[in-house]
Amino acid sequence: MNKKILIIDDDTSFSLMVSGYLAKNEMETTTAGSFYKAKSLIDKEYFDLILSDHRLPDGSGLDVLSYSKSKNPDIPVVLITAYSDIRVAVNAIKKGAYEYITKPVNATELLHIVQRALKSNSHSTSLSNDYIVSVGSQSKEMDEHIRLVAPTEVAVLIQGESGTGKEYVARRIHELSHHRQDPFVAVDCGALTTEIASSELFGHEKGSFTGAVDDKIGHFESVGKGTIFLDEVGNLSYNVQIKLLRAIQERRAHRVGSNKEFPIKARIIAASNDDLRQKAKEGGFREDLFHRLNEFTIHVPPLRNRSDELPTFINHFCNEAAKEFGKNIHGFSDEVMEVFQHYDWPGNLRELRNVVRRSVLLSKNEWIGIEAIPPEIAEPLSMQPSTLIKYTEAKEIAEKKLIEETLRKVKHNKSKAARLLGIDRKTLYNKLQKLNIDY
Numbered sequence: 309m310n311k312k313i314l315i316i317d318d319d320t321s322f323s324l325m326v327s328g329y330l331a332k333n334e335m336e337t338t339t340a341g342s343f344y345k346a347k348s349l350i351d352k353e354y355f356d357l358i359l360s361d362h363r364l365p366d367g368s369g370l371d372v373l374s375y376s377k378s379k380n381p382d383i384p385v386v387l388i389t390a391y392s393d394i395r396v397a398v399n400a401i402k403k404g405a406y407e408y409i410t411k412p413v414n415a416t417e418l419l420h421i422v423q424r425a426l427k428s429n430s431h432s433t434s435l436s437n438d439y440i441v442s443v444g445s446q447s448k449e450m451d452e453h454i455r456l457v458a459p460t461e462v463a464v465l466i467q468g469e470s471g472t473g474k475e476y477v478a479r480r481i482h483e484l485s486h487h488r489q490d491p492f493v494a495v496d497c498g499a500l501t502t503e504i505a506s507s508e509l510f511g512h513e514k515g516s517f518t519g520a521v522d523d524k525i526g527h528f529e530s531v532g533k534g535t536i537f538l539d540e541v542g543n544l545s546y547n548v549q550i551k552l553l554r555a556i557q558e559r560r561a562h563r564v565g566s567n568k569e570f571p572i573k574a575r576i577i578a579a580s581n582d583d584l585r586q587k588a589k590e591g592g593f594r595e596d597l598f599h600r601l602n603e604f605t606i607h608v609p610p611l612r613n614r615s616d617e618l619p620t621f622i623n624h625f626c627n628e629a630a631k632e633f634g635k636n637i638h639g640f641s642d643e644v645m646e647v648f649q650h651y652d653w654p655g656n657l658r659e660l661r662n663v664v665r666r667s668v669l670l671s672k673n674e675w676i677g678i679e680a681i682p683p684e685i686a687e688p689l690s691m692q693p694s695t696l697i698k699y700t701e702a703k704e705i706a707e708k709k710l711i712e713e714t715l716r717k718v719k720h721n722k723s724k725a726a727r728l729l730g731i732d733r734k735t736l737y738n739k740l741q742k743l744n745i746d747y
């Protein structure tokens with residue numbers, strides 16, 4: 309049966325073009341021009357994949373993402389963004405988007421991503437054989453730790469920014485463990501509501517809540533002695549944290565709405581891209597659970613600190629893409645390599661991989677030149693038309709940092725913080741909201 313794709317974009321001609329292209333490739337498409345329309349379609353129909361523009365007239369791609377995740381976390385959502393919105397894309401991945409595509413959208417790239425997303429069962433990832441063992445000074449220690457911890461039963465917490473390769477590290481640990489024959493299941497906790505998270509993890513009995521139309525086996529039950537990877541574990545709600553803690557302590561759990569218990573044998577690997585210890589200290593995450601999950605921490609360094617490994621990753625992604633797209637590419641020009649070394653890669657390895665793949669696709673030469681690189685990366689900052697946005701962003705980042713530091717200093721006493729900052733409480737509250745600061 310043809311796969312059903314929902315395309316959300318207020319640019320009708322773009323939607324029609326994508327729709328026609330996907331239809332030619334045996335997919336069934338439906339289009340929506342607004343978040344409102346998309347919601348009503350998601351409520352009524354089943355889609356195998358959702359493709360959404362980030363900027364919608366009445367919302368954003370992130371709204372689509374969280375709405376779709378709250379309805380069915382298994383449906384992959386792919387976001388279309390402008391390169392100047394790369395931080396939005398990074399954020400979307402954190403919140404459970406399958407992938408992002410940057411504009412201008414290239415049809416072949418789009419089709420590849422859509423096909424890959426449709427093939428992926430978002431949870432049970434097949435084991436990789438393309439893991440690059442780190443050689444750089446920054447990450448050597450990380451690989452030593454992986455090797456040490458893999459054959460043990462120790463619960464591992466992986467800390468690192470989005471896109472640094474935390475899931476890859478988890479899969480690597482599983483691959484080197486005694487349970488490599490058992491399943492590896494990745495659960496993206498970032499986007500799950502309490503109800504869905506409980507049922508994803510522990511399963512549910514038919515009728516236990518609205519929407520529970522059938523019995524469902526949870527990941528802890530289906531993974532057996534394998535590895536369960538809890539990505540963005542810091543985002544689990546308080547109730548689910550309690551359930552998880554109990555399950556780990558008692559090594560038993562039950563499906564939502566059932567009294568029958570099942571044993572928990574899985575190895576747990578958790579990951580977080582913000583500092584979970586700090587979050588636990590500040591009360592945003594249960595400390596007892598934190599200690600259970602964090603018998604050993606592995607830090608995955610950001611790509612900007614792995615410059616000695618950058619060429620290895622570039623080569624790897626370049627060869628991978630050249631093979632996949634059937635192109636004869638030797639590599640990148642010295643100029644591009646230089647530019648890559650100076651860019652700070654906020655989306656880390658995922659961003660690098662996407663940039664490399666796209667340039668391989670677009671390049672007409674065997675050596676990829678600067679013209680195939682997104683201008684936001686290729687041009688010095690001062691030449692970018694979006695400099696103004698960057699300036700405001702920079703101002704907000706500085707403001708946010710100052711407020712966060714002050715709040716920490718005064719142990720989150722808002723009146724004291726406002727006094728120290730020389731602003732009134734109301735202004736402080738406005739800033740906290742506007743800058744998205746946890747308080």
Ligand SMILES: Nc1ncnc2c1ncn2[C@@H]1O[C@H](COP(=O)(O)OP(=O)(O)OP(=O)(O)O)[C@@H](O)[C@H]1O
Binds near residue numbers: 401472475658
């Ligand atoms: N060691 C590695 N070898 C080869 N490719 C890697 C490696 N680590 C990461 N990657 C590449 O980087 C991409 C992102 O990695 P991964 O999904 O593991 O990151 P993450 O930190 O879990 O991201 P997020 O926090 O956003 O979920 C992968 O799709 C893969 O292509």
